Amino acid sequence: MAAAAACLPLFLLLLLLLISPLIIASTAQQTPQELLLDFKASLADPSGALSSWSRATPYCNWAHVACASATASAGAAVSVSLSLQGLGLSGDLNASSLCRVPGLAALSLASNAFNQTIPLELARCASLAALNLSAGAFWGPLPEQLAALASLVSLDLSRNSIEGQVPAGLAALGGLQVLNLGGNLLSGVLHPALFTNLTSLHLLDLSGNRFLESELPRELGEMRSLRWLSLRGSGFSGVIPESFLGLEQLQVLDLSMNSLAGVVPPGFGLKLQKLMTLDLSQNGLSGPFPEEIARCTMLQRFEVHGNAFTGELPAGLWSLPDLRVIRAHSNRFTGRLPEFPGGQSRLEQVQIDNNSFSGGIPQSIGAVRTMYRFSASLNELNGSLPGNLCDSPAMSIINISRNSLSGTIPEFKNCKRLVSLYLAGNGFTGPIPASLGDLPVLTYIDLSSNGLTGGIPTQLLNLKLALLNVSYNQLSGRVPPSLVAELPALFLQGNPGLCGPGLPNDCDAPSSRKHQGLALAATVVSFLTGVALLAVGAFAVCKRLVHGSESTPWKLVLFHPVKITGEELFAGFQDKNVIGRGAFGKVYLIVLQDGQSVAVKRLVNSSKLTFRAVKNEMKVMARIRHKHIAKMLGFCYSEGEVSIIYDYLQRGSLQDLICAPKFTIGWKERVRIALGIAQGLEHLHNDHTPQVLHRDLKSSNVLLGDEFEARVTGFGIDRVVGEMAYQCSMASDLNYKCYVAPEQGCTKKPTHLMDVYSFGVILLELVTGKPAEQRASDDSVDIVRWVRRRVNVTDGAAQILDPSISSTAKQGMQAALELALRCTSVMHDQRPAMDEVVRSLQALCFGAHAETPRPTEIDL
Known part of the structure; x- marks a missing residue:
């Protein structure tokens, strides 16, 4: 008996040695099909998007799976891409099975509802070149283990709740071209190695991480391959480093909604020949804007609003051939507005409100065929309105309130797409043009605080107005009753000569009482209708309670x-x-x-x-x-x-x-x-x-x-x-x-x-x-x-x-x-x-x- 007991450990050891290879072989012999099915089993798939995955079909033919071979030869290695974005998936990810799929090169789990931390097992997906977990409801820290993905070219973890510091170890991903960490809860100071080592990056997005506590790193200027840099609303401070002047491949630069201060480095734009979007808005930048920005001939968007810039806008900016948007409102810019290059300009929006621009409105503005918004309120503009102000077939919004403009309001007969017209707080005189009532989509009109005379044109009843503000003018006569009844926002105060409902002078008291009686009748009808609807709803609820709750x-x-x-x-x-x-x-x-x-x-x-x-x-x-x-x-x-x-x-x-x-x-x-x-x-x-x-x-x-x-x-x-x-x-x-x-x-x-x-x-x-x-x-x-x-x-x-x-x-x-x-x-x-x-x-x-x-x- 003692001899048998002594032999038992030896027997178990031999048995383990015999069984282990079988277990290892069984694991190693799992096909890609079986591994993917194991991964699917860990998911909750409410829409049945992966219901076609089965052993009866080759996995390369499954929905959301794509396979490609590097060569056309038989037995060539297969590259697998798994695209599961937006399928409403959840569950605890079985990343260990997934990462054993041979040739897994791309994985997208974006726009799902996993509600978990990023699985550390993803670091074992050795062949992975693209990983997209954006908007997947992931939370917790950013795993430093992802630095083991040596083949990674694109990493997108944006729009999650990832918190803590960006691990300095990610600097080991030397081949990374896309790094998108925008829209998270990242915090702390960024390690300089992230920028000195990741020299192959084409896109870097850290936007929307407002708990970061970093000055704008000068090392960013050494990332010569950068084409897209977005740091919007991420707590950056300090000045714009001069090293940024050398980012010659840059196409998009967004530094908006931070705490940047100081001046834009002289010469900014000289070498940025490929720049298409520049957004420095909502910072604390000051001083004149460098003239060299006019050398950026591919620039389409120029957004610098919400700063303290002074001096004139660079003269060459207005004539850039591809420029679509100028947003320079809420600064301290001065000077006159230049004449636009007419039919050559592609400008669509000009917003220069709340500055100190002076002089007249350019006569050539109507010749810009693409212009749909011109907004220059709260400036010192003077003179009369050009008659061709909205000859552009696209013009939809005109806001030149709070200036020193004068004269009469033009007819605006060509403004067929005009939606909003704001002329408040000027010195306009004469009547309200009746032709405004012929503009088919005009919805918002603010002519308040001018010197307009005459009555409110009945032609305005042709419009489906949401706002009509004619307060504080010198208007007179009867207000069309239907205007008062229909409009959600109507402002008539400050016109002693006007009379009608809601005004001190009712024009016709008996008529007013009749109108009130009709309104009361309409209220009673509405009340009775509401009671009937509630009764029907109560009956439906009771029916559900009686019959539905039992079954x-x-x-x-x-x-x-x-x-x-x-x-x-x-x-x-x-x-x-x-x-x-x-x-x-x-x-x-x-x-x-x-x-x-x-x-x-x-x-x-x-x-x-x-x-x-x-x-x-x-x-x-x-x-x-x-x-x-x-x-x-x-x-x-x-x-x-x-x-x-x-x-x-x-x-x-x-x-x-x-x-x-x-x-x-x-x-x-x-x-x-x-x-x-x-x-x-x-x-x-x-x-x-x-x-x-x-x-x-x-x-x-x-x-x-x-x-x-x-x-x-x-x-x-x-x-x-x-x-x-x-x-x-x-x-x-x-x-x-x-x-x-x-x-x-x-x-x-x-x-x-x-x-x-x-x-x-x-x-x-x-x-x-x-x-x-x-x-x-x-x-x-x-x-x-x-x-x-x-x-x-x-x-x-x-x-x-x-x-x-x-x-x-x-x-x-x-x-x-x-x-x-x-x-x-x-x-x-x-x-x-x-x-x-x-x-x-x-x-x-x-x-x-x-x-x-x-x-x-x-x-x-």
Whole structure:
């Protein structure tokens, strides 16, 4: 027995020696087909994009797989490219199997939802020449192990949440030609070796990494092969190094939105013969701009706005043969505008607002056939308007407000594509040309603060106007009633001779009363229609509750520890627990057995998204963490219905506070609420990859904590219910139209500026102390119209600002009102971005003083 025991280890060793080669052989003998199938097994593929991958078909014939041979000979090595971008994939990547696929030369996993760190096993893909993980929801540090990919030519990790420093070890990738790390959370100082060693780079993109703390490295100027250099908005400081003058292959140079200072090096442009795009905007650069820029004969875009440049724009710049865009606004440029080279010019946009240009507008501007935007407001231009100002068949935007121009306004009969005409703040006289009414797409007209006379032409009724501002002129006569009824933004103040609805002189009082009666009738009809729609919706919901809940199982997914079951959640869907209603359903307050309170937003029209698709979207939203973003605790799913569980705050929503019988909180708290909302939105817009748009921001979607800290909720609903269901629900939500930007019905793609408009409406609520949906006389009007009808009249601010706030806060309230009006501008490009809004509110918050209650407040 002892001898047998002594032989056992020897036997096991022999057995291991016999089996190991078989195991190794089995592993080594895995075909590329099997390795790719192993990789596929690690993925969640909700759309079935990889369903054609099977052992029955050669892998080179699979969807999203491409094979190529270096030579045509039999048995030649095969180069494999795997392109899986934009397929909605997720899961834990099995990179170890993938990297054993022979000849894997290109891998793209871009625009997916992996929600994980970059797998270190990717460093074993020895033959990889191109790796693209952009917008793949990757996070965590940038692995230094990727430096082992000696064959790598292109590395794109942009638009993720990669953080920390850029590893100096990446400098070992000497053959790298493309390095794109833009749109991440990289921080710290960049190591000089990254630039001295990566001399083969054609493209370097570090844009959108605002936590970097580096001066502009002079070593960049030694990268002689660079064609594309983008450092936009990445915290760079210091001066532009003289070494940049030697980047002779450069085609695109973007240093915008940094903290650069000093002058542009003399001779800049002398050797940059291939430069096509130059963007130095939004820095602190100063001094005259070097004349040598006129030597860049291939230049197409010249953008230097938002600096402190002085002197004249280089004379040769205007006549460059390929130049399309000049954006030099918000500087200190002086001098006269030169005559344009007429038919030879390819200029499309000239924006030189907010400078000190003088003299007349060039007579040759109308001969530039490609010009579609000429904007020169806030300068010192004088003389009359050229009659051929918009003879260009492309001219769409003219803005020459706030100058010293005079004479009459030309007929502009050839301006068939003119959309915006801004002539405010000049010295124009004579009548408003009736021919403006013949311009088919004219939408925005601002002729305010001039010396115009006569009446408002009835021909303007031919236009579908979104803005007509003729305030502060010398106009007279009757205002066409339909203008007042149709326009979302109409400004008539400062014309004592005008009469009509909404003006001190009503022209015809009986007629006015008749119009009010019709408006009241229309309001009643709209109300009854809304009640009918709500009844139909309630019936549909009840039907679903009775029939659907019994047959469809609930799937509960929690992202945080919450003691709740699907049954408890469903039992809480009772009318007595409803605390809010919106376009997508009701919001319920449910108190759990352990005393915790949660708010549940029940989406009863959730399209046909599968559970896996909803879970992927919810995981993305649950990852959004910010002190001013409501915490998403989890969700519950059944077919056609999703309920989102949020942490509930005891003060309820901002709408509850505003609509309470007494909205008595002070200005300091209101500014704090506004700043919190803005910071939450800025985080969604700028700090999260991919960018998240709220698309349903309103005061009922802002929850308040004990210290009035605001938390934004209800964002990203469109990603859960689907775009079609989202649009349908929003169209039927009559109660909250006032929060919706006016361009939303005219554009196919939502933008962050639509959220800015909604925020502006909330800010108006805080400034006025009134809910967004107003009642003015017998006419229902939203708060934006209510404010704009009063803002330009005498003592209008006194009518707008909440009288319950102490007079010591009036200055801050006035500043907040001006910010709200900018946010709710009819023209979306006039609205500030959320980061600018945050800076403005931070200044207001710092200056806010606690007000002393007035005696009338105490008596109430």
